[in-house]
Amino acid sequence: MNSKDNRQRALKGYVSSSLMGLKQSYILVTFVLLGLFAAYCIVNVILALCGAMSNSSGGALLVGFGVAAIFAVVTVLMMSAGKGKRAAFIFPIDRKTFAIGSFIMFILNSAFILLLSAVFYLGEVIVYKILGLIFDNIMYINNVTFESYITGFWVSLFYILFVAAITFFLSILFSRFKFPAVIIVSLAIGLPFIFPFGREAYYKFLMFFIGEQSLVLICLKLLICSMLLQFISYLPLKKMEVIE
Amino acid sequence: MKRLIIAILVLVVVMTAAAAVLLPKSYTGSEFYTKTVSIDKTKDVVLNFEGYSVFVKESDTNSVKVKTKVMVNEDEAKTLDCTIAGNSISVNNSNSKSKNIVLYSTWPWLPLMQIKKYQPAFFTDIDANEYDFVVEVPKGTAVNVTGTKIKVDGCTVAYVKGTSAEIEDGILTRDFNEDVGALTVRDCNVPRNIVFKQKYGEIRDNKIID
Numbered sequence: 001m002n003s004k005d006n007r008q009r010a011l012k013g014y015v016s017s018s019l020m021g022l023k024q025s026y027i028l029v030t031f032v033l034l035g036l037f038a039a040y041c042i043v044n045v046i047l048a049l050c051g052a053m054s055n056s057s058g059g060a061l062l063v064g065f066g067v068a069a070i071f072a073v074v075t076v077l078m079m080s081a082g083k084g085k086r087a088a089f090i091f092p093i094d095r096k097t098f099a100i101g102s103f104i105m106f107i108l109n110s111a112f113i114l115l116l117s118a119v120f121y122l123g124e125v126i127v128y129k130i131l132g133l134i135f136d137n138i139m140y141i142n143n144v145t146f147e148s149y150i151t152g153f154w155v156s157l158f159y160i161l162f163v164a165a166i167t168f169f170l171s172i173l174f175s176r177f178k179f180p181a182v183i184i185v186s187l188a189i190g191l192p193f194i195f196p197f198g199r200e201a202y203y204k205f206l207m208f209f210i211g212e213q214s215l216v217l218i219c220l221k222l223l224i225c226s227m228l229l230q231f232i233s234y235l236p237l238k239k240m241e242v243i244e
Numbered sequence: 245m246k247r248l249i250i251a252i253l254v255l256v257v258v259m260t261a262a263a264a265v266l267l268p269k270s271y272t273g274s275e276f277y278t279k280t281v282s283i284d285k286t287k288d289v290v291l292n293f294e295g296y297s298v299f300v301k302e303s304d305t306n307s308v309k310v311k312t313k314v315m316v317n318e319d320e321a322k323t324l325d326c327t328i329a330g331n332s333i334s335v336n337n338s339n340s341k342s343k344n345i346v347l348y349s350t351w352p353w354l355p356l357m358q359i360k361k362y363q364p365a366f367f368t369d370i371d372a373n374e375y376d377f378v379v380e381v382p383k384g385t386a387v388n389v390t391g392t393k394i395k396v397d398g399c400t401v402a403y404v405k406g407t408s409a410e411i412e413d414g415i416l417t418r419d420f421n422e423d424v425g426a427l428t429v430r431d432c433n434v435p436r437n438i439v440f441k442q443k444y445g446e447i448r449d450n451k452i453i454d
Contacts, residue, residue, distance in 0.1 A: 061351060061354075118259055124349065125349060126266065141349070142268055144267060144352050146263055148353075149267055149353075150260070152352050155353065156354070213358075213359055213360065
């Protein structure tokens with residue numbers, strides 16, 4: 001068996017064990033999303049039955065994205081900070097396996113939560129459609145089209161991936177260089193705010209992502225930046241691995 | 245691992261199929277419904293929206309555009325609609341209560357909000373969100389408005405009737421009349437002969453014309 005096969009097996013093993021390790025978290029998030037979805041539907045149904053003229057809903061997609069982003073950040077911190085990282089570096093997991101495995105984990109985590117939100121949203125649509133059929137005076141208007149539903153899923157996934165990559169990068173940096181890294185990063189983030197050109201640079205940086213109107217370009221930008229951050233995070237990992 | 249990947253793929257396929265069935269292919273409507281009405285520009289436009297708030301503004305077109313808060317397809321009942329008779333546009337009350345509760349699914353995925361195409365209408369159209377009716381009238385055509393809360397921006401105004409009215413950057417006709425609880429007239433051309441009857445509101449920064 002050559003080293004490539006070994007690495008593949010190690011990667012597979014690392015991703016599988018990480019996914020199994022997060023089983024409880026997945027169950028928790030599923031229940032949180034289910035609870036939010038149920039509460040949202042119940043509130044809207046009560047409001048509608050009480051005669052409120054209009055109720056804006058569609059919360060499953062909005063809330064789902066928020067929950068997925070938070071979950072991604074928490075998972076990344078758990079995986080990359082202190083104990084989680086030390087537990088990961090057990091033979092045959094080396095830094096390359098850890099970096100690639102983490103990236104695969106980010107994608108799977110985010111996709112899972114977003115898929116759950118997407119399923120709950122369809123549940124929401126079914127509930128409102130049924131309400132519209134039962135009650136003559138209720139009209140259901142759905143502004144979320146099939147196109148926006150599918151494209152939104154991918155854009156959301158890339159955004160969460162990007163957020164996860166930033167968190168991973170900072171987490172690795174802080175755990176590798178400790179206090180000096182905290183000071184340098186804080187100064188690098190805080191100092192530009194004092195100067196007008198710094199504020200403008202921040203604005204331009206933000207607009208580079210949130211100002212983009214093309215779906216393809218925004219996905220490409222987010223994906224490239226995420227991969228770049230993942231690669232930069234890989235460099236400080238060099239002296240952290242246990243070589244056996 | 246293999247089973248997990250297969251399960252996710254099956255979920256994606258089922259979900260996509262369900263979404264294709266349940267979700268509209270294109271926007272069947274939005275919170276707002278627009279109706280374009282041809283009028284005789286030489287006569288006053290009468291806008292009778294009693295019981296509803298209305299925002300009137302000027303446009304460069306030759307027709308009147310009425311935007312109502314609730315839109316539906318042509319073949320569905322409407323919660324708000326208007327009828328047209330010559331230059332007179334009024335609320336169609338006979339149809340207004342047929343479906344009086346509206347449930348919206350407005351919010352797409354959050355990141356899509358950065359793309360104008362996918363933003364909910366109330367996000368971009370603030371006027372239409374605040375008022376029950378938004379009416380665009382051709383430049384120079386005098387309007388005669390009845391409603392509860394009225395705002396007129398940049399039009400020629402002949403008559404207003406309502407609880408409150410705000411006229412801005414407009415021109416009042418020589419025979420202007422009002423029956424309003426609180427009237428605000430700002431930055432308008434006001435003929436010298438006009439005497440305002442209102443108790444509340446403000447009349448300021450206007451240009452008096454002979």
